[in-house]
Amino acid sequence: MNAHAQHDIARWQAAEEGQFFERKSALDLSGGARKPRKAAAIAHDIAEALAAFANADGGQLVVGIEDDGTVSGVPHADAKVQLLLGVPRIFDEMERAGCYPPRFDAIGGAVVQLTLRNEPIYDRATLEWLRQFAGVELTGDQKRVLAFAHAHGDRFTSRDYQKVIETDLYTASNAIKDMIRKGAVRSVEKGGRVYEVHAILRTPTDMPDGLKRLMRTLQGKGRVSNDDLRHHLGLSRYAAWRNLKDWTASGWITSAGASTGRGRYYVPGPRLLLQAETIQNVDEAATMASEAATMSSGDRLHHASSAPENDKAGAMPRETGAMNPKD
Numbered sequence: 001m002n003a004h005a006q007h008d009i010a011r012w013q014a015a016e017e018g019q020f021f022e023r024k025s026a027l028d029l030s031g032g033a034r035k036p037r038k039a040a041a042i043a044h045d046i047a048e049a050l051a052a053f054a055n056a057d058g059g060q061l062v063v064g065i066e067d068d069g070t071v072s073g074v075p076h077a078d079a080k081v082q083l084l085l086g087v088p089r090i091f092d093e094m095e096r097a098g099c100y101p102p103r104f105d106a107i108g109g110a111v112v113q114l115t116l117r118n119e120p121i122y123d124r125a126t127l128e129w130l131r132q133f134a135g136v137e138l139t140g141d142q143k144r145v146l147a148f149a150h151a152h153g154d155r156f157t158s159r160d161y162q163k164v165i166e167t168d169l170y171t172a173s174n175a176i177k178d179m180i181r182k183g184a185v186r187s188v189e190k191g192g193r194v195y196e197v198h199a200i201l202r203t204p205t206d207m208p209d210g211l212k213r214l215m216r217t218l219q220g221k222g223r224v225s226n227d228d229l230r231h232h233l234g235l236s237r238y239a240a241w242r243n244l245k246d247w248t249a250s251g252w253i254t255s256a257g258a259s260t261g262r263g264r265y266y267v268p269g270p271r272l273l274l275q276a277e278t279i280q281n282v283d284e285a286a287t288m289a290s291e292a293a294t295m296s297s298g299d300r301l302h303h304a305s306s307a308p309e310n311d312k313a314g315a316m317p318r319e320t321g322a323m324n325p326k327d
Helices: 003-014 039-054 078-085 087-096 124-133 140-150 158-165 169-181 209-213 215-221 226-233 237-249 270-305 312-323
Strands: 021-024 059-063 103-107 111-116 155-157 185-187 194-197 253-257 264-268
Touching: 021 039, 039 059, 124 140, 140 155, 140 158, 140 169, 140 194, 155 158, 158 169, 169 185, 169 194, 209 215, 209 226, 209 237, 226 237, 237 253, 237 264
Parallel strands: 021 059
Antiparallel strands: 059 111, 103 111, 155 194, 185 194, 253 264
């Protein structure tokens, strides 16, 4: 056990339990015996602590230290306790809500520390913007980098990823490659380390079948070419050209690059871009409607709680109560 772990454990042994800190035993000491508690019982304690911390301002729970400060340890692997608790589901739900998920740490091979930060990662506007990636399997770290990029001109570098997530170059590189494969970002320059956020393109039902089969390429590279159609669809150069011409005329794609030859390529057209914009507008409209309903509900509460004008002496406390329902 390293010095840092020893210091943490010594601090937890002496700490006073309260609203933001709890100790839980992993042993059953009833009847004078010292036998391991069932992992399900430990998971239940953790669930109760999570609920309490979530209703406060977060907190820390340490499993494996007795009330008198004795280090008794955890007889179960922390992964087993997490599995029984349903931690993967908790992580998903808290990430979806834009909150920091609980963090589990095995300290010195003796105790398990649970930390919950009851604060949002993103503001409401950023959380709404991230909804466009709901259909893409991204990790919490990848979403945080997308949010960072959105606040910095929709671009980020490998160094930005390392700094935001506090990780190494190798991990950042693999995560960025995964984001590129899934179409969330793309490299600004071939071989470069500057990346830009790429709007998620949808596949409407009326899209031509051939173009549907090319959506992964179009999403990942941001473009398709005659060679892509020949490679992925098995078409001749002329047949590929005819398809590209038809899709361009229909507004699915737009020609770019050189006017002719291998330098010519095609990017998402107005119909595809409109799909992405429409979905984002629908999300924003839904949010505004929800906020309007909340405000309307608050107004009704205010009017219902307000006294008549001729009863000013009693109106003030009632009106204050309507404005501050928590008081």
